Amino acid sequence: MRPYLIPYVKAGNGHKAAAMALREAFDMKKSSSVTVDVLNFSDKVFRILYSNIYEIIGEHSHKSCGAIYKLTDQKRDKSSLVQLVDKISEKNLTQFREFLRDNDPPAAICTHFLPQAILARMKLCGLYKGKVYACITDFDLHLMWLCKGVDGYFVANKVVKEKLIELGISSSMIEVTGIPVKSAFQNPDIIKERTSRSARMRILVSGSSITDKKVINLLNLMAKLELPLDIEVITGRNEGLYSKLSDISLPQPMSLNIHGFIDNMEQLMSRSDIMITKPGGLTLSESLCCDLPTIMFSPIPYQETNNARFIEVNGAGFLCQEIPCILRRLSFLYHNPDHLSAMRRKCRSLAFPGAAQMIADKVMKPLHGNLPDYALKKKTGLKMEGTGAIR
Numbered sequence: 001m002r003p004y005l006i007p008y009v010k011a012g013n014g015h016k017a018a019a020m021a022l023r024e025a026f027d028m029k030k031s032s033s034v035t036v037d038v039l040n041f042s043d044k045v046f047r048i049l050y051s052n053i054y055e056i057i058g059e060h061s062h063k064s065c066g067a068i069y070k071l072t073d074q075k076r077d078k079s080s081l082v083q084l085v086d087k088i089s090e091k092n093l094t095q096f097r098e099f100l101r102d103n104d105p106p107a108a109i110c111t112h113f114l115p116q117a118i119l120a121r122m123k124l125c126g127l128y129k130g131k132v133y134a135c136i137t138d139f140d141l142h143l144m145w146l147c148k149g150v151d152g153y154f155v156a157n158k159v160v161k162e163k164l165i166e167l168g169i170s171s172s173m174i175e176v177t178g179i180p181v182k183s184a185f186q187n188p189d190i191i192k193e194r195t196s197r198s199a200r201m202r203i204l205v206s207g208s209s210i211t212d213k214k215v216i217n218l219l220n221l222m223a224k225l226e227l228p229l230d231i232e233v234i235t236g237r238n239e240g241l242y243s244k245l246s247d248i249s250l251p252q253p254m255s256l257n258i259h260g261f262i263d264n265m266e267q268l269m270s271r272s273d274i275m276i277t278k279p280g281g282l283t284l285s286e287s288l289c290c291d292l293p294t295i296m297f298s299p300i301p302y303q304e305t306n307n308a309r310f311i312e313v314n315g316a317g318f319l320c321q322e323i324p325c326i327l328r329r330l331s332f333l334y335h336n337p338d339h340l341s342a343m344r345r346k347c348r349s350l351a352f353p354g355a356a357q358m359i360a361d362k363v364m365k366p367l368h369g370n371l372p373d374y375a376l377k378k379k380t381g382l383k384m385e386g387t388g389a390i391r
Helices: 014-028 044-060 062-072 080-092 094-103 113-124 158-166 212-225 239-245 265-270 281-289 303-313 323-335 337-350 355-364
Strands: 004-008 033-037 107-110 131-135 152-155 174-176 201-206 229-234 255-259 274-277 294-297 317-320
Touching (some): 062 080, 080 113, 094 113, 107 113, 107 355, 113 131, 152 158, 152 355, 158 174, 239 255, 265 281, 274 281, 281 294, 317 323
Parallel strands (some): 131 152, 294 317
């Protein structure tokens, strides 16, 4: 059968993580699928401009990110800038369009708006006959996701659904599935019951997407709380931050453990009481599935700020713009364990642990049984991942 296509863009980690969760869901249903970063179809210059610069700006210049968000948060038919972005993207992704014409996947589930826009336009022009689905990976709506030619939207919550309906999208085209996370975050055995309160509080800090200076300042100021905190910091692939933190020692009664790149995030989340993190859509979805309240820090304006506000309004976390606010929240939660327990229950009520499986079911249902065996025509030198019959 022809593999389902799950295209993403590695601008940040969330879009890829959602794509991998979807691929895992199709694998579990014994249905072939392929994930691919569409930027691999472009030249190096476009790839750097679209992905690497976004990550640099996202870490070091939040004002620039906010400005870009606002400028592109416009309807396509009314924004010359968005139309220009689409034209530039199409020009630089000719090979992606050729790949689609060669293989004509029965459906594409896009976890980023770039491939979605290209697929939707091809469909309107009669160059693609499959289904086009948008899997929105934030808790609010950016208008770049709005495209004519999209067959369905998978969204995080009713807020996004209502906004799409206000913009003229039929309710029947929108499914509130949650944001897809890997099955490791869905296993009830991984979530430890925290019914009895330890004298110590376990703090997980996701430092890989926060500037080194802010992480170091946070730890130095946390040392002044004089609370029994067990702090674990994840630095990811930021070897420089890992090296800097290795020189930090916290006074008793605190402990500090530094991790580099890890592949067991669900285990660290499951044994933590609170997580300090940037409010990316995927990270928050994973924490909700682990019943883990969050203190959200250093958000990118609009995109991550909106995520944080959704979590805060629903009682599953706190948004802090400055480090002293984090310290106050930590102290409050330590001395008010009942409030922390209530936040865990809020996490559970907001979580969609089966989002990826639900999306796979929705995509497969109208197509199942009508797909012949097929060998995917792979572009020379293109890195692809999945269970598609690549020959």
